[in-house]
Amino acid sequence: xxxxxxxxxxxxxxxxxxxxxxxxxxxxxxxxxxxxxxxxxxxxxxxxxxxxxxxxxxxxxxxxxxxxxxxxxxxxxxxxxxxxxxxxxxxxxxxxxxxxxxxxxxxxxxxxxxxxxxxxxxxxxxxxxxxxxxxxxxxxxxxxxxxxxxxxxxxxxxxxxxxxxxxxxxxxxxxxxxxxxxxxxxxxxxxxxxxxxxxxxxxxxxxxxxxxxxxxxxxxxxxxxxxxxxxxxxxxxxxxxxxxxxxxxxxxxxxxxxxxxxxxxxxxxxxxxxxxxxxxxxxxxxxxxxxxxxxxxxxxxxxxxxxxxxxxxxxxxxxxxxxxxxxxxxxxxxxxxxxxx
Amino acid sequence: xxxxxxxxxxxxxxxxxxxxxxxxxxxxxxxxxxxxxxxxxxxxxxxxxxxxxxxxxxxxxxxxxxxxxxxxxxxxxxxxxxxxxxxxxxxxxxxxxxxxxxxxxxxxxxxxxxxxxxxxxxxxxxxxxxxxxxxxxxxxxxxxxxxxxxxxxxxxxxxxxxxxxxxxxxxxxxxxxxxxxxxxxxxxxxxxxxxxxxxxxxxxxxxxxxxxxxxxxxxxxxxxxxxxxxxxxxxxxxxxxxxxxxxxxxxxxxxxxxxxxxxxxxxxxxxxxxxxxxxxxxxxxxxxxxxxxxxxxxxxxxxxxxxxxxxxxxxxxxxxxxxxxxxxxxxxxxxxxxxxx
DNA sequence: ATTGGCACTCGGAAGGTGTGAGTGCTACCG
DNA sequence: CGGTAGCACTCACACCTTCCGAGTGCCAAT
Numbered sequence: 027x028x029x030x031x032x033x034x035x036x037x038x039x040x041x042x043x044x045x046x047x048x049x050x051x052x053x054x055x056x057x058x059x060x061x062x063x064x065x066x067x068x069x070x071x072x073x074x075x076x077x078x079x080x081x082x083x084x085x086x087x088x089x090x091x092x093x094x095x096x097x098x099x100x101x102x103x104x105x106x107x108x109x110x111x112x113x114x115x116x117x118x119x120x121x122x123x124x125x126x127x128x129x130x131x132x133x134x135x136x137x138x139x140x141x142x143x144x145x146x147x148x149x150x151x152x153x154x155x156x157x158x159x160x161x162x163x164x165x166x167x168x169x170x171x172x173x174x175x176x177x178x179x180x181x182x183x184x185x186x187x188x189x190x191x192x193x194x195x196x197x198x199x200x201x202x203x204x205x206x207x208x209x210x211x212x213x214x215x216x217x218x219x220x221x222x223x224x225x226x227x228x229x230x231x232x233x234x235x236x237x238x239x240x241x242x243x244x245x246x247x248x249x250x251x252x253x254x255x256x257x258x259x260x261x262x263x264x265x266x267x268x269x270x271x272x273x274x275x276x277x278x279x280x281x282x283x284x285x286x287x288x289x290x291x292x293x294x295x296x297x298x299x300x301x302x303x304x305x306x307x308x309x310x311x312x313x314x315x316x317x318x319x320x321x322x323x324x325x326x327x328x329x330x331x332x333x334x335x336x337x338x339x340x341x342x343x344x345x346x347x348x349x350x351x352x353x354x355x356x357x358x359x360x361x362x363x364x365x366x367x
Numbered sequence: 368x369x370x371x372x373x374x375x376x377x378x379x380x381x382x383x384x385x386x387x388x389x390x391x392x393x394x395x396x397x398x399x400x401x402x403x404x405x406x407x408x409x410x411x412x413x414x415x416x417x418x419x420x421x422x423x424x425x426x427x428x429x430x431x432x433x434x435x436x437x438x439x440x441x442x443x444x445x446x447x448x449x450x451x452x453x454x455x456x457x458x459x460x461x462x463x464x465x466x467x468x469x470x471x472x473x474x475x476x477x478x479x480x481x482x483x484x485x486x487x488x489x490x491x492x493x494x495x496x497x498x499x500x501x502x503x504x505x506x507x508x509x510x511x512x513x514x515x516x517x518x519x520x521x522x523x524x525x526x527x528x529x530x531x532x533x534x535x536x537x538x539x540x541x542x543x544x545x546x547x548x549x550x551x552x553x554x555x556x557x558x559x560x561x562x563x564x565x566x567x568x569x570x571x572x573x574x575x576x577x578x579x580x581x582x583x584x585x586x587x588x589x590x591x592x593x594x595x596x597x598x599x600x601x602x603x604x605x606x607x608x609x610x611x612x613x614x615x616x617x618x619x620x621x622x623x624x625x626x627x628x629x630x631x632x633x634x635x636x637x638x639x640x641x642x643x644x645x646x647x648x649x650x651x652x653x654x655x656x657x658x659x660x661x662x663x664x665x666x667x668x669x670x671x672x673x674x675x676x677x678x679x680x681x682x683x684x685x686x687x688x689x690x691x692x693x694x695x696x697x698x699x700x701x702x703x704x705x706x707x708x
Numbered sequence: 709a710t711t712g713g714c715a716c717t718c719g720g721a722a723g724g725t726g727t728g729a730g731t732g733c734t735a736c737c738g
Numbered sequence: 739c740g741g742t743a744g745c746a747c748t749c750a751c752a753c754c755t756t757c758c759g760a761g762t763g764c765c766a767a768t
Contacts, residue, residue: 071730177520269618408761718761722756729748730745
């Protein structure tokens with residue numbers, strides 16, 4: 027039994043690899059020829075029948091070869107995929123490309139394009155979450171008579187802006203004083219500690235400032251609460267057209283929609299964050315979204331110790347998982363290093 | 368001749384309208400039935416032959432109906448399309464939706480999604496160009512020992528950030544003083560006037576500040592020079608899948624690429640800006656980009672007096688031009704109003 | 709100028725056939 | 739009992755032929 031099981035998994039691996047390479051259902055004869063399994067097609071057929079019973083492969087129609095199911099890919103990824111290292115040249119390219127970036131936006135932009143190119147698939151990067159990020163600076167700029175522009179700069183270098191409408195005219199001096207106090211307290215502050223700050227500020231400041239504290243801190247809190255503020259950057263959508271099967275309208279339309287409905291992907295990514303710190307893979311229906319049933323998402327966290335955000339790839343079920351996983355991991359590592367440096 | 372020409376154009380209009388509606392080549396019989404042209408199919412055939420000689424229509428193959436060429440759509444748009452007003456409900460919806468936006472990013476985002484939905488096509492918005500925009504505020508934030516974060520806020524509320532590496536350690540007081548002076552001068556300043564500012568600042572300030580002026584102003588100038596800083600926001604890519612003909616890989620792949628290569632579209636939009644202040648239409652090969660040969664771009668400027676940026680739609684040749692033009696114009700108008708208010 | 713008539717064209721749907729890859733089963737071997 | 743060989747069976751797909759009808763161009767008649 028043990029020996030038989032081993033060979034069966036070998037057969038599964040061979041099926042996945044061949045199907046990924048040829049995009050055609052693979053039969054027993056082709057298998058025994060292209061791989062050194064040391065057994066005859068007939069034996070392979072028996073193994074295939076067992077694999078089919080186990081729900082790992084299916085035939086698209088009678089008298090056709092076999093194709094992996096979601097579950098088949100899953101066992102392949104979990105048990106069979108061998109980690110493949112990127113070439114030295116590739117790694118060097120990643121490093122230099124990312125180091126040339128001028129600011130956070132640029133880093134993120136380059137990283138996502140790079141990943142799209144490495145995987146030949148759609149790449150997505152989630153911006154660092156404000157929720158877990160520390161403040162570096164808060165700027166208050168009066169705009170017109172009754173509006174205040176609040177600019178929040180986080181430790182990761184991200185800039186958030188917000189316009190605020192005030193109940194009374196702006197007192198410029200009060201704004202300046204509040205700005206000073208706010209920055210004295212806020213630098214290094216985590217947004218989740220914000221509620222405490224509101225009170226301490228209210229005590230220390232005068233009447234004019236106090237009128238401002240409430241709306242300003244509220245805006246900070248709102249920004250925090252709004253998960254939708256987590257932006258997503260996407261690249262490589264053109265590769266969808268290359269990959270897509272014949273019925274493109276049904277297959278890639280929903281994916282494009284999901285990519286625009288950033289909410290869906292953000293939710294998915296945060297779910298995947300719970301899967302652990304390594305590279306997480308969601309295959310087909312494991313993504314609980316109808317637009318992604320024929321899609322696999324491979325992602326991992328990046329950033330310091332507590333991963334602050336995720337980067338990943340969205341591609342077809344039929345893809346080179348080892349390659350994608352390697353690329354995602356490599357880009358995430360360099361990204362982490364750049365952001366820390 | 369004059370009468371004949373008139374009818375010929377009527378025939379062209381009918382062909383375009385029917386083809387847009389049915390997505391099938393239209394023949395003489397169908398035309399005479401669906402439209403009140405008052406002449407027999409045979410006459411229409413003669414007109415069609417003339418239109419074909421003029422290069423306005425073609426038949427995909429012998430014994431098929433006719434289809435408009437790029438040139439055909441062009442004359443349709445230039446001479447035949449009747450401006451169609453949006454319904455009151457639609458206009459109200461646009462207004463309220465845009466007014467609910469919280470900041471510039473949100474306005475732009477809502478506008479582009481809205482336009483995508485109105486036209487059932489891909490919508491693009493160009494962010495206001497820094498080049499023509501006035502400054503509102505410049506913020507300097509020391510980061511670590513030798514880095515300075517420069518945040519530029521424009522009159523339109525856009526925020527640009529840039530990290531600067533200094534030759535010597537940061538003198539925080541000097542930064543604070545420079546910041547004050549800079550904002551005293553810079554508010555309302557057009558970026559194109561920047562060179563003059565450099566000198567006046569150098570004279571007014573002390574030694575410590577003077578070391579900072581050069582790099583900071585340089586960064587401002589660089590940001591100005593970099594046209595690539597003009598961001599583009601895209602929505603509605605999913606509608607590409609719906610529209611696309613059978614050979615999706617060749618037809619929508621290039622379009623997706625062009626949409627990601629924002630440079631291409633930004634260049635195209637700025638070219639279109641020269642066409643005048645009204646809604647500009649580029650049809651098929653008029654877009655000098657191979658990815659867009661089967662695509663039409665409809666765009667117009669938005670913003671105050673001198674249009675500071677453009678908004679538009681990217682769709683197939685076969686589309687409802689009057690409808691798209693109306694939608695683009697309407698959204699641009701509301702956008703202008705919101706930004707001014 | 710417009711029209712009715714007519715012969716002609718040709719893309720595409722419908723239907724029929726053949727082929728080969730692939731399977732499952734059963735009987736046989738070490 | 740796992741592996742093998744042979745064999746009958748099944749279909750998807752590619753290929754061909756046929757057929758239909760929409761649509762054209764041209765010409766003679768009004």
